[in-house]
Amino acid sequence: MDQLVEQEVAPAADDKRxxxxxxxxxxxxxxDGYKPIITIAEAAVISRLAVKTIYRKVGEGxxxxxxxxxxxxxxxxxxxxxxxxx
Numbered sequence: 135m136d137q138l139v140e141q142e143v144a145p146a147a148d149d150k151r152x153x154x155x156x157x158x159x160x161x162x163x164x165x166d167g168y169k170p171i172i173t174i175a176e177a178a179v180i181s182r183l184a185v186k187t188i189y190r191k192v193g194e195g196x197x198x199x200x201x202x203x204x205x206x207x208x209x210x211x212x213x214x215x216x217x218x219x220x
Contacts, residue, residue, distance in 0.1 A: 174207045
């Protein structure tokens with residue numbers, strides 16, 4: 135039988151992930167429509183996820199730094215974008 139040989143592969147120099155987005159970068163990307171607090175419908179548009187998917191992910195513990203649970207479900211925009219991008 136052939137044996138598989140595992141080789142350690144060093145990451146390429148340009149393979150580093152950038153750090154978190156700065157507040158300035160987030161606000162620039164959102165443009166004139168920037169609001170500090172957004173609804174679940176607005177979060178769905180920003181993240182390109184279905185509203186149902188966001189509800190499920192919140193229930194699973196995602197977005198815990200950006201969500202304010204209750205009715206209505208609200209998000210801090212800056213934190214939400216950072217959590218979606220990470």
